[in-house]
Amino acid sequence: MSFKTISSHMAAQLDKELMGPEVGFTLEQLMELAGLSVAQAIVKEFPYVPSRKSQVLVLAGPGNNGGDGLVCARHLALFGFNPVVYYPKRSSKTPFFSQLVSQLQFFKIPVLGSDDQWIKYLDEKDTLCVVDAIFGFSFRPPVREPFGSVLKELRKVQERLPIVSVDIPTGWDVDEGPLDNESIVPKVLVSLTAPKPCASKIDSLETQHYVGGRFIPGSFANKYGFEPFDYDKGDQVTKLVPT
Ligand SMILES: NC(=O)C1=CN([C@@H]2O[C@H](COP(=O)(O)OP(=O)(O)OC[C@H]3O[C@@H](n4cnc5c(N)ncnc54)[C@H](O)[C@@H]3O)[C@@H](O)[C@H]2O)[C@@H](O)CC1
Numbered sequence: 001m002s003f004k005t006i007s008s009h010m011a012a013q014l015d016k017e018l019m020g021p022e023v024g025f026t027l028e029q030l031m032e033l034a035g036l037s038v039a040q041a042i043v044k045e046f047p048y049v050p051s052r053k054s055q056v057l058v059l060a061g062p063g064n065n066g067g068d069g070l071v072c073a074r075h076l077a078l079f080g081f082n083p084v085v086y087y088p089k090r091s092s093k094t095p096f097f098s099q100l101v102s103q104l105q106f107f108k109i110p111v112l113g114s115d116d117q118w119i120k121y122l123d124e125k126d127t128l129c130v131v132d133a134i135f136g137f138s139f140r141p142p143v144r145e146p147f148g149s150v151l152k153e154l155r156k157v158q159e160r161l162p163i164v165s166v167d168i169p170t171g172w173d174v175d176e177g178p179l180d181n182e183s184i185v186p187k188v189l190v191s192l193t194a195p196k197p198c199a200s201k202i203d204s205l206e207t208q209h210y211v212g213g214r215f216i217p218g219s220f221a222n223k224y225g226f227e228p229f230d231y232d233k234g235d236q237v238t239k240l241v242p243t
């Protein structure tokens, strides 16, 4: 289906306005809704079945995209999954990120650091899917370590272990899409607020596309050049079905 997109520049602008003095949202609020949306998309795409594997590996990057992943992991635990988080470069920007980690520990969710073995969780026998919360709309190529190696490992397993990308498939140029044949191809993309231009480069046969982060009124969407998305009842996400 065709959908309007907003550039990386406009997405940053939109975020700034939402969190500015007039609108008054906080980052913490938006991140909570973003992480909840991604967890809801996972429930929709991989409905929880008690007898089935339920481990989800969440890869969290150093910025707010990583924060969305930390929140998502907590909601996944509440939804009956067994998340494991790999968070090798922790943000020290605000105490909020370490509070998110404390909340994960409160839920007894393992949070692995740079010295821990995370690759063993890339095993489709135990793991249902991998959440790619490494980079979002502020990523500028080329990717720096340790995330280059992480992406290399993801590419090896992506045909058998579905990747769920948060906002942007990590390593893709936000406005141009995949940079080369080495880019990851997620099975699910959850665009936050509105799809960024790279989302129009997904192959709808390969990648299911959701929009989440139901935090703006229609008039605000129009101001940024897109129509509000059609969410069902209390859902935080909506699936964009190709027509
Ligand atoms: N309104 C929205 O849509 C919201 C968006 N949020 C999330 O916030 C994201 C944007 O967050 P940020 O601006 O913090 O940025 P990102 O999380 O995209 O990435 C920034 C971090 O990545 C590092 N980085 C950038 N390029 C790199 C490279 N080539 N190699 C290694 N490290 C690199 C930066 O040093 C910084 O630490 C969005 O994509 C979305 O996931 C939510 O948290 C809140 C609401």
Ligand SMILES: [K+]
Pocket: 065, 132, 133, 134, 135, 136, 165, 166, 167, 168, 169, 170
């Ligand atoms: K991502």
